[in-house]
Amino acid sequence: MDVRHPLSRRRFFGGVAAAVGALGLKPASLLGQVRTEQFTGGEAQYDAFVKIASNENNWGPPPAVMEAMQHAFKYANRYGNPDGGIIQAIAEHHGVKRENVLLTAGSGEVLDVVGTTYLQGGKFVLGADPSYGSVYQHATSIKSDAIKVPLLKDYRQDIPGMILAANRNARDIGFFYLCNPNNPTGVVISAKEVKQVVEGIPKDMPILIDEAYHHYVDDPAYGTSVPYVLEGRPVIVARTFSKIAALAAMRVGYAIAPAEVIQRMRPYTTSASGVNVLAKFAAAASLKDTAGQAEIRRKTIALRNSTSKELEAWGYPVIPSQTNFFMVSLHDKTVQPTIQAFREKNILVGRPFPPMLNHLRVSIGRDEDMAKFLTAFKEIFPKRAPVSSTAAPAQR
């Protein structure tokens, strides 16, 4: 459900069930594709693409992580293989107990498992729009739906509006979703705003805080939400090894949450013992590689700033991002033909994110990837008067 649609805000807040009945549920197939398509062409074609569509880490796993995977191959024939110390390493990394950790096949599995656990009986997920659509798609797939609160004009999440919606519809809401920083905009929610949510909604309403891009934030107003788990609130923090750790294809992520929340969610994982052994060893090695991760972060932020500056000098505003991707405004041009224009130049850029159909999402690759992207952008789009960025910083 979308609060911009035929429903007035007053009526929307008045009753979720009535609203859903009036609008009809949107089947997942109508919501647009929200997961990355599996590439079906050959390896040579795939390798030749500049891949800046899916917010991956184009530098790839560092040598220590590759070695850890090589080492783990010897367990490829085993069911009861060692876990490479990954659960303990995650617990120590966050200063929590092992019972607060749920290891999953990517953090996407955390998002699905939270949905399956808390949306039963037709409850709603409450979140921003646009945000990471997989959460909403999963809700639809289990015959639930979402209450989506549109972003503000400056692309920040409407925290007061979301708190209001949570309180007005508390009985119908299964969990509150905060993507921080948000995908697809790259905009961060400040620690102060997260606190407003935690303190402003019913104490027993679960909050899923998706910190997939945590490592790329340099705004001091941001802070991780893991401390709320230690306070015993039903807060679930989702993290992934797909981004900073460059392990997207290995499918490994995790949730940090109170022990009783983990126990409630665990039966719904598909991978109770199923995160594969290479992924477990790789993830454990990656957590130790703090210097390598700091270097990826440094290079990504430098390229984020330099690429944004160059696009703005060319006349195309960029939403200030705190992630390894950004959105650039195409003015009156739309994303779909732009994706095709880049593809003809062997460059894969982000998919459309309705309703932001005049914004293109671009992942930050290596220097050579961004150089090719900028050359192609300037061939596709004419120069205009220079502009400055379009969004306000996170609320202090």
Ligand SMILES: Cc1ncc(COP(=O)(O)O)c(C=O)c1O
């Ligand atoms: C905000 C957000 N959350 C979760 C995910 C899922 O990532 P993974 O399942 O690879 O950990 C993604 C992937 O792009 C994402 O952007």
